[in-house]
Amino acid sequence: MTLTTTPTGSILEALRGDRSERPRRDTETAAGLRAILEDGLCELGDRLSRSAPLVVTAASVVRRDDAIDIARAPMGRLRGALVAQLVRLGALEHRSDNAFIDALRAWRVDQPAADLLQVFDDLDADGRARLATEVCAHGATLDRALGAVPAAWSVRTAVRTRLPLANGAVVLRDTVDLVVGASRDDTASTVLVDVTTSPIGSSAARLLRYHALAQCLRTSVVPWRVAMFSTATGELVTADVDVTLLGAAVDDVLGVVRQ
Amino acid sequence: MTAGLRLETLSPSALARVIDGAPTEGFVVSGANRRALAARLGAVPTDRHRRIDAWLVERGGEPATPFEWTPAAARRILGNGALRRATSDRPVALRDAVRDEIDDLLCRVAAGRSRAGSLGAWLANRHPAELALVQACAVDWATGLADVAVATAADWSVATADAYYDVERARTTLRARRDLVVGDGAVVVRLRAGLPRRSAGSGLRADLAAATFADLDGRAPRRYVGVWPDAGVILAVDGTDTSVRAGGRVLVRAAIARSRLGGQLAA
Numbered sequence: 001m002t003l004t005t006t007p008t009g010s011i012l013e014a015l016r017g018d019r020s021e022r023p024r025r026d027t028e029t030a031a032g033l034r035a036i037l038e039d040g041l042c043e044l045g046d047r048l049s050r051s052a053p054l055v056v057t058a059a060s061v062v063r064r065d066d067a068i069d070i071a072r073a074p075m076g077r078l079r080g081a082l083v084a085q086l087v088r089l090g091a092l093e094h095r096s097d098n099a100f101i102d103a104l105r106a107w108r109v110d111q112p113a114a115d116l117l118q119v120f121d122d123l124d125a126d127g128r129a130r131l132a133t134e135v136c137a138h139g140a141t142l143d144r145a146l147g148a149v150p151a152a153w154s155v156r157t158a159v160r161t162r163l164p165l166a167n168g169a170v171v172l173r174d175t176v177d178l179v180v181g182a183s184r185d186d187t188a189s190t191v192l193v194d195v196t197t198s199p200i201g202s203s204a205a206r207l208l209r210y211h212a213l214a215q216c217l218r219t220s221v222v223p224w225r226v227a228m229f230s231t232a233t234g235e236l237v238t239a240d241v242d243v244t245l246l247g248a249a250v251d252d253v254l255g256v257v258r259q
Numbered sequence: 260m261t262a263g264l265r266l267e268t269l270s271p272s273a274l275a276r277v278i279d280g281a282p283t284e285g286f287v288v289s290g291a292n293r294r295a296l297a298a299r300l301g302a303v304p305t306d307r308h309r310r311i312d313a314w315l316v317e318r319g320g321e322p323a324t325p326f327e328w329t330p331a332a333a334r335r336i337l338g339n340g341a342l343r344r345a346t347s348d349r350p351v352a353l354r355d356a357v358r359d360e361i362d363d364l365l366c367r368v369a370a371g372r373s374r375a376g377s378l379g380a381w382l383a384n385r386h387p388a389e390l391a392l393v394q395a396c397a398v399d400w401a402t403g404l405a406d407v408a409v410a411t412a413a414d415w416s417v418a419t420a421d422a423y424y425d426v427e428r429a430r431t432t433l434r435a436r437r438d439l440v441v442g443d444g445a446v447v448v449r450l451r452a453g454l455p456r457r458s459a460g461s462g463l464r465a466d467l468a469a470a471t472f473a474d475l476d477g478r479a480p481r482r483y484v485g486v487w488p489d490a491g492v493i494l495a496v497d498g499t500d501t502s503v504r505a506g507g508r509v510l511v512r513a514a515i516a517r518s519r520l521g522g523q524l525a526a
Binding site: 085092094101103106151158162164217219 | 268269271272273330352353354385388405406410488490491
């Protein structure tokens with residue numbers, strides 16, 4: 001895993017790198033990983049029930065002692081949700097004068113979770129002003145880091161995984177903010193980017209490999225790279241995806257389910 | 260019931276196998292089949308014209324909440340249109356194609372050629388940031404559909420419209436949703452969001468039956484394929500006699516359930 005403090009230039013350009021250096025697309029590994037997961041889940045037998053599926057998320061694989069409470073607090077979640085909208089807009093080259101208003105507009109039309117909407121509605125004028133300042137600051141960092149995103153790049157935003165395992169008794173859920181590159185290319189070209197409004201913590205490695213595993217199982221194609229960008233610190237952490245990393249993610253998931 | 264259903268883990272090779280490996284012949288419904296369906300649906304009481312589709316089948320006849328435009332509701336129309344545009348004689352990037360689709364709809368509104376409640380009318384009242392989010396959702400949809408399309412070796416096109424069949428004397432319209440048409444209608448692909456419900460197979464058969472009856476010659480698609488990219492799942496059903504009949508039965512069952520639930524709500 002590589003940590004880059006305040007990367008210069010566009011993070012997407014840096015992550016995509018030189019096309020000639022990319023490995024061939026791997027469509028074989030996913031089946032093996034799925035088999036290991038299914039075998040591991042099968043051993044749990046009666047503890048799993050299809051009528052009440054166990055949902056595994058990126059948050060579940062982060063150890064509790066590593067958890068960043070600030071990101072889980074309602075205001076942290078609200079800020080994260082608004083900045084996530086800025087990621088979506090930024091990927092489409094939408095430029096604005098007021099990042100907060102734009103994020104808020106996009107978030108509201110996207111049918112947000114009722115509890116977060118309530119948190120926002122309960123904010124007084126000072127609270128909203130503080131939130132607006134924070135979102136604009138995170139937005140400015142994001143804007144600088146994203147740079148121009150060429151239209152020809154295959155960019156998807158808020159890419160969801162809802163992967164049923166063990167005949168539907170376990171569901172792997174995940175959302176990646178940005179997925180760049182198509183899984184249909186001959187070379188490995190898919191780059192996953194998770195944008196966080198918190199500083200990058202010790203749980204980053206687990207989160208990154210969970211994202212990689214979810215994407216790999218969903219598409220049956222091993223992604224090339226996975227990264228996390230912090231709009232709080234401007235740090236970028238990246239990892240090239242390989243069998244070792246994905247195997248560790250499988251162990252993480254089985255560990256969560258066994259608990 | 261899983262008979263005739265084929266379940267695969269989503270991968271480029273699985274898509275190619277499922278789409279390109281469809282049977283060579285599909286069932287053809289007769290006039291007698293049409294009359295039988297009309298008689299069964301006509302026997303199910305309704306106080307207004309009804310539309311039955313896979314969505315209603317999968318929800319066991321439960322009525323949907325009142326429709327309102329959202330980015331998620333708009334993405335299919337815009338995304339399919341964009342992919343059609345992007346693969347035309349003058350190809351453009353999907354991101355630009357979606358923007359062109361939105362611009363076209365906004366122009367129709369400006370020219371007074373758009374109905375109230377239409378997608379264009381809704382888009383015309385959106386803030387630029389909301390429009391950008393709609394665009395993002397449509398780009399995601401179009402990219403997902405393109406990923407499916409390029410897996411097949413056969414000629415494909417984006418469906419220009421869903422298939423509709425007005426059932427004679429039954430105050431019923433059947434709808435089959437379709438996103439990609441491969442090989443002159445031989446294989447039909449639907450892109451679905453989220454996780455497939457347990458009733459997804461019944462929904463796919465309902466689509467198959469509705470598409471078959473909607474065909475002027477009564478010819479069934481050789482295979483109907485549902486792709487759930489979020490879940491990494493492909494479900495497919497062949498256009499056989501058994502599957503089309505099973506699809507007809509689930510459509511009638513949905514109408515009955517809808518009628519009963521409607522009665523309960525009225526009571």
